[in-house]
Amino acid sequence: MNEIRCADIVDRLPALAAGQVEATDVDLMRQHLSECASCRDEWTVVELLHEAGPAPVPAGLEARLHAAVRDVAGQTVGSSVVGGAPGRKRWRVPSWGLAAAAGIVLAVATPVLVERMGDAPVPTIDDVEIEIALGERLPSPWLDDEEDVVAGAAVLDGLSDEALERLLEEMGG
């Protein structure tokens, strides 16, 4: 690799900081960084972030998750756990209570749903959740993002690879 593009360098800076770049490439990258002020500036930031390290994981979280997963695997029949898990407030509802509540909801909601549905099936929240959980529908949690400074994610997503490449070049990366 005689000529190294800045884009290639900056993409690999996190790996360089993590010591995951092969020795021969390390030399080439170091050489480029010594000659390119823009890449060097970026390297400074990446190196500092690596030095600071990621946010520490709270002590006890792993054990709490083990307990939660055990809870899922061994949920008891006869009572339902709603919105809860180990370490958090739970509401235990007896089976007859759920049945009664379901009856009330059906009685109230069915006429309204039938009126609104017509012939088309109306997806319920559960349907959506199941699709997300199964990977059939990746969540799009960013649709209401009001602070995307990059002139709107939708604009970026609509650009071709070539256009994105040009944008990066113009950014000096």
Place this chain on the structure above:
Amino acid sequence: MDSDATLVDEARRGDPAAQNRLVSLHHEIAFRVARGIVQDDDLAADAVQDAFMKAFRALDRFRGDARFRTWLLSIVVNEARGTLRSRKRRRESDLDAVGPVVDPARPIDDGVVVRAEARRARALVDDLPEKQRMAVTLRIDEGLSFREIGALIGSSEGAARVNYHHGIRRLREKMSE
């Protein structure tokens, strides 16, 4: 078959050791992804717990088209965003808490300066817009590919790369102020 796929198969069959192993392998990145969104340790931990429970409830029906990690993290992202929406809460960045970069009265020590600058850089990450914040932390802390980052933040691979570079550039500007 990678180790995750093997563990998922064993976990589906009810093997508690495999379930625990999956938790142990992925809880740290799950927490950091959630924290990157809600910016609060407690809320992030709650979101991660809900996400793991939802994932394990649906494990029987996980088709394996995507990597388990990507699938799990997409649920984490969703849970964290839901937590954020429901709490209507956003932490104000408090860079004052980080303190001055260098105490002028103190003799200069390169190690102290670097550590203080590193803490400041990390604090500034919290001020980035979500997509940039996620792209920067997932790339630097977790070494994720831009493709996987894009899948998690709802962007293309190219847009994830641009968000990452925008974030780094903005940090560079803030650091020089």
